[in-house]
Amino acid sequence: MPITTMPTGLTELEKVDEIIESHYWEESALIGILQDVQREFNYLPRPLLKHIAQRLDIPLNRIYSVATFYRAFTLKPRGKYTISACLGTACHVRGGKRVVEELERRLGIKAPDTTNDLKYSLQAVNCLGACALGPVVVVNGEYHAQITPKKVSGILKQYQ
Amino acid sequence: MRQVNNVAAFQSWQDELMKSRNPNARIIIISSGTCGIANGSKFIIEALTEQIRKHNLDSQVSLRVTGCLSFCQIEPLIEIQPESILYTGVKPEDVPEIMEQTIKNKKIIERLLYIDPVTGKKVTYADEIPFYNKQSRIISGDNLKIDPTKIEDYISIGGYSALAKALSTMKPEAIIDMIKKSGLRGRGGGGFPAGVKWESCHKAHGDLKYVICNADEGDPGAYANRGLLEGNPHSVLEGMIIGAYAIGSNIGYIYIRDEYPLAVELFENAIKQAEECGLLGRNILGSGFNFVMNINRGGGAFVCGESSALMASLEGKIGEPRAKYIHMVERGLYDRPSCLNNVETWANIPLILNKDVDWFTKIGTGDVTNNPWGGSKGTKIFSLVGKVNNTGLVEVPMGITLREIVYGIGGGIRGNKRFKAVQTGGPSGGCIPDKLLDLQVDYDRLTEAGSMMGSGGMIVMDEYGCMVDVACYFLNFLREESCGKCVPCREGIERMWEILNDICEGRGQKGNIELLMELSEMVKDSALCQLGATAPNPVLTTLKYFYDEYEAHIKEEKCPAGVCKALIHYTIDEVSCKGCGACVKSCPGEAISGEKKKPHKIDQERCIKCGVCIDTCKFESVKIIPGRHPSVKKELVNV
Ligand SMILES: Cc1cc2nc3c(=O)[nH]c(=O)nc-3n(C[C@H](O)[C@H](O)[C@H](O)COP(=O)(O)O)c2cc1C
Ligand code: FES
Numbered sequence: 124m125p126i127t128t129m130p131t132g133l134t135e136l137e138k139v140d141e142i143i144e145s146h147y148w149e150e151s152a153l154i155g156i157l158q159d160v161q162r163e164f165n166y167l168p169r170p171l172l173k174h175i176a177q178r179l180d181i182p183l184n185r186i187y188s189v190a191t192f193y194r195a196f197t198l199k200p201r202g203k204y205t206i207s208a209c210l211g212t213a214c215h216v217r218g219g220k221r222v223v224e225e226l227e228r229r230l231g232i233k234a235p236d237t238t239n240d241l242k243y244s245l246q247a248v249n250c251l252g253a254c255a256l257g258p259v260v261v262v263n264g265e266y267h268a269q270i271t272p273k274k275v276s277g278i279l280k281q282y283q
Numbered sequence: 284m285r286q287v288n289n290v291a292a293f294q295s296w297q298d299e300l301m302k303s304r305n306p307n308a309r310i311i312i313i314s315s316g317t318c319g320i321a322n323g324s325k326f327i328i329e330a331l332t333e334q335i336r337k338h339n340l341d342s343q344v345s346l347r348v349t350g351c352l353s354f355c356q357i358e359p360l361i362e363i364q365p366e367s368i369l370y371t372g373v374k375p376e377d378v379p380e381i382m383e384q385t386i387k388n389k390k391i392i393e394r395l396l397y398i399d400p401v402t403g404k405k406v407t408y409a410d411e412i413p414f415y416n417k418q419s420r421i422i423s424g425d426n427l428k429i430d431p432t433k434i435e436d437y438i439s440i441g442g443y444s445a446l447a448k449a450l451s452t453m454k455p456e457a458i459i460d461m462i463k464k465s466g467l468r469g470r471g472g473g474g475f476p477a478g479v480k481w482e483s484c485h486k487a488h489g490d491l492k493y494v495i496c497n498a499d500e501g502d503p504g505a506y507a508n509r510g511l512l513e514g515n516p517h518s519v520l521e522g523m524i525i526g527a528y529a530i531g532s533n534i535g536y537i538y539i540r541d542e543y544p545l546a547v548e549l550f551e552n553a554i555k556q557a558e559e560c561g562l563l564g565r566n567i568l569g570s571g572f573n574f575v576m577n578i579n580r581g582g583g584a585f586v587c588g589e590s591s592a593l594m595a596s597l598e599g600k601i602g603e604p605r606a607k608y609i610h611m612v613e614r615g616l617y618d619r620p621s622c623l624n625n626v627e628t629w630a631n632i633p634l635i636l637n638k639d640v641d642w643f644t645k646i647g648t649g650d651v652t653n654n655p656w657g658g659s660k661g662t663k664i665f666s667l668v669g670k671v672n673n674t675g676l677v678e679v680p681m682g683i684t685l686r687e688i689v690y691g692i693g694g695g696i697r698g699n700k701r702f703k704a705v706q707t708g709g710p711s712g713g714c715i716p717d718k719l720l721d722l723q724v725d726y727d728r729l730t731e732a733g734s735m736m737g738s739g740g741m742i743v744m745d746e747y748g749c750m751v752d753v754a755c756y757f758l759n760f761l762r763e764e765s766c767g768k769c770v771p772c773r774e775g776i777e778r779m780w781e782i783l784n785d786i787c788e789g790r791g792q793k794g795n796i797e798l799l800m801e802l803s804e805m806v807k808d809s810a811l812c813q814l815g816a817t818a819p820n821p822v823l824t825t826l827k828y829f830y831d832e833y834e835a836h837i838k839e840e841k842c843p844a845g846v847c848k849a850l851i852h853y854t855i856d857e858v859s860c861k862g863c864g865a866c867v868k869s870c871p872g873e874a875i876s877g878e879k880k881k882p883h884k885i886d887q888e889r890c891i892k893c894g895v896c897i898d899t900c901k902f903e904s905v906k907i908i909p910g911r912h913p914s915v916k917k918e919l920v921n922v
Binding site for chain 2: 149150151152153154155158188189192193194195196210211212213215216217218221224225228248249250251252253254255256257259264266267268271272273
C-alpha cells in the first residue's frame with residue numbers, strides 16, 4: 124500500500140503514530156491501538172501493522188496473533204457498508220438464520236466476506252445487545268429491528 | 284460542575300440537588316438506550332424539542348432523555364410525569380398531538396396506549412402494566428429517574444451518598460463484612476459470594492491491587508449489563524469506588540464489549556464527571572483515598588468474559604484462560620491481586636450500603652446469616668426474550684418462579700402457542716422444560732435443574748423451537764469461541780458439534796446419543812476453564828428433558844418442531860390457498876407454480892426452504908410438515 128496523505132493532512136503513518144501516542148506507547152494497549160487503527164482505516168493493513176510493531180518494539184507475529192484471535196479485527200479490506208446480522212440466541216430462535224441466508228443469497232457471498240465491488244461486507248455476529256428486537260441487522264451502526272427474509276431486499280436498497 | 288473536596292460539601296450539594304427535584308413537575312421521559320435509538324428515539328427527541336420551543340412551553344414541561352427503560356419491545360416509548368402516562372410505539376408525527384392533547388389539554392391519546400396481550404385492554408399508566416408492576420425494580424428502576432449523562436441527576440436521587448458514608452464513617456473491614464452478610468453473590472457467572480472474594484483480595488499481599496468490572500456480556504441473548512451501563516453508569520462506578528476502598532486498590536478497569544459503543548461513551552462521560560467533581564481521582568472527598576478508572580474495549584471473543592482470559596486481554600494479550608490453581612484475587616492482572624465482578628454485582632453495592640443488610644436479605648431465598656452460600660439474596664435482572672409477548676429486561680427477586688416470569692411478567696407465549704422451554708445461562712446453561720415452570724429461580728435451583736444463572740439471559744421457546752437445533756446452535760457457538768488452548772475443549776466440542784450437526788442435517792445414526800453423552804462427560808471433567816467444562820450443559824439438559832426429539836430426528840428422520848431443514852418439507856394447503864400468486868413472485872428458487880385463483884404447488888426438488896413464502900402468504904396457507912417429502916431422495920434434500 125502506498126503511503127498517502129489523509130484528509131486531515133497527516134500521512135497514514137503519522138496518523139498511526141498519533142493513535143499510538145494517545146495510548147502512551149504502551150504495549151499493553153495493543154488491542155486498543157488496533158481498534159483505533161481499524162476504526163480509522165476500516166481494516167488492518169499489513170504495512171501499518173509492521174509500523175506498529177516497529178514503534179512498540181515488539182515482534183510482528185505478536186501483533187498478528189492478537190489481530191487474528193479477536194473477532195473484531197479484520198485483515199482484509201471491508202466494503203463501504205458492513206452488514207452485521209445477529210445470530211445470538213434470541214435472534215436465532217426468531218429465525219435469524221433465515222435472514223442471514225437471505226442476505227447471503229442476495230449479495231452472492233457467504234458470511235464473513237465482502238462483495239467484489241467492495242460495497243458490502245457481511246458478517247454473522249453473536250448478539251448485538253438488542254435481543255428484544257430480534258432478528259436484528261445492523262448496517263454501519265444503524266439498527267434494523269424485527270427483520271424477516273422478506274424485509275431484506277428493502278434494507279439493502281437503503282444502502283446503495 | 285461543582286467541585287466537592289469534603290463530605291460536608293458533598294452533602295450540602297446533594298441536599299440542594301434533592302430539593303430541586305419537584306415530584307409534581309411535568310416531564311416527558313423518553314427511553315433512548317440502544318434499543319430506543321434502534322427504534323427511532325432520536326427523531327422523537329428532535330420533534331419534542333422542536334415542539335416545546337415552538338409552543339414556548341419551556342417553563343411548563345421539560346424533557347428527560349434516559350437510558351433503557353427495559354420494555355424494549357414497545358419502543359420508542361415515552362412516559363409523561365407526574366401521572367406516569369405511558370405511550371408506546373411513538374412516531375415523530377405523533378409528537379404535535381401529544382403536545383396539544385396531553386401536555387396542554389391533559390387528554391389521553393388512546394391510540395398510543397399499551398395493549399395488554401393477556402386481557403386485550405388498553406392501559407394508561409406505567410405502574411398498571413403487569414410487565415412493570417410485577418417486577419422489583421430496585422436497581423433498574425432508577426433508570427427512569429435520571430439522564431445518564433448528568434451526574435447531578437444521579438446525585439439528586441441519593442447517588443454517591445453510599446460512597447460518602449463509606450469513606451467518612453466505615454473501615455474497609457466493616458464494608459467487606461457488610462457485603463458478606465448481605466449474601467450478595469456474583470451476577471455474572473457462577474454466583475461466588477462477592478464479600479468472600481473481596482475479603483481474600485483485601486488480605487492478599489501486594490503493593491498494587493486492581494478492581495475490575497466485567498462488562499463483556501458475551502452470553503448471546505443477554506443484555507442486562509448494557510441496560511445498566513447505558514441507564515445508570517454512575518451506580519456501577521460508585522460500587523467500584525467503594526469496592527476499591529474496601530479492598531485497598533487504587534486502580535480500576537472496566538472491560539466493555541466493543542459491540543456496546545453507547546455504553547462505552549456514557550461510561551467515559553461518567554468517569555470524566557466524577558473526576559471533575561472530586562468523586563474520583565486523588566484524595567476523594569478529602570479522605571486521602573485515591574482511585575483512577577480505565578476503560579478497555581473488548582475484542583469480541585466470548586472467552587474473554589472468563590476471569591483469567593479477561594485479565595490477559597487487559598494486558599494486551601490474546602484471551603487465553605489459565606488454570607485456576609492460582610487465584611485471581613492473589614495473582615490476577617499483571618500478577619497482582621485483582622478483584623473482578625460483574626456490572627450488576629457492582630451496581631448492587633451502593634444499594635446495600637444505603638439500605639442496610641437486613642433490608643437486602645429480606646429479598647430472596649435461603650439463609651445467609653452464617654454462610655454466604657446459604658441462599659440467593661436480592662434481585663436479578665434477566666433479559667426476557669424469544670417467543671414471549673413482552674420482551675425486555677426484567678428485574679425480579681431471587682426465588683420467583685419461572686412461571687411468574689414467563690406468564691406474569693412476560694404475558695405468556697406469542698401468538699397463543701404452547702410453551703416448550705426456557706434457556707437460561709447462555710452457552711453454559713441449559714433448557715428448562717414446562718414441567719419445571721414452578722421452579723424457583725435462584726443460583727442453586729437452576730444448577731440443580733442442569734442449567735445456570737449465568738449472566739441473565741432467559742430465552743423462551745415455543746413449540747416451534749427445536750431442542751436438537753438449540754443444542755447444535757450452542758455447540759457451534761462454543762466451537763467457534765473455544766480459544767483452542769486445551770484439547771478437550773478444542774477437539775471435544777468440535778466432535779460433539781459434528782454429531783449434532785449430522786443429526787440436524789438428517790445423517791443421524793444409532794449410537795450417536797450414547798457417544799454424545801460419553802464425550803460430554805469427558806469434556807466436562809477435563810477442560811481447562813469453565814467455557815469447556817460447562818459446554819456440554821446445553822446437550823445434557825436437552826437430552827435429559829427432550830430425549831424424544833433426538834429420537835425423532837434419528838429414528839423417524841423428522842424434526843417435530845419443523846426447524847431442521849433436512850427433516851421437513853413445505854407444502855401449500857389446498858383449502859386455504861386463494862391462488863393469489865404472491866408466493867410465486869417472492870420465491871427465490873422459482874419453486875412455486877399454479878394457475879391464478881387455484882391452489883398453488885411447491886416443486887419439492889427446487890424448494891430451498893428459505894421461508895420467504897411463509898412471510899409473504901396472507902392466508903397462512905404455506906405449512907411446514909415434519910419429515911422429508913416422500914418424493915425427494917435423502918441425498919437430494921436441500922439443506
Ligand atoms: C466462558 C466464560 C464467559 C464468561 N462471560 C462472562 C461475562 O460476559 N460477564 C461476566 O460478568 N462474567 C462472565 N463470566 C464469569 C467470570 O469468569 C467471572 O466469574 C465473573 O465476572 C465474576 O464476577 P461476579 O462474581 O460478580 O459474577 C464468564 C465465564 C466463563 C467461563
Ligand atoms: S441475540 Fe440478537 S441482539 Fe441479542
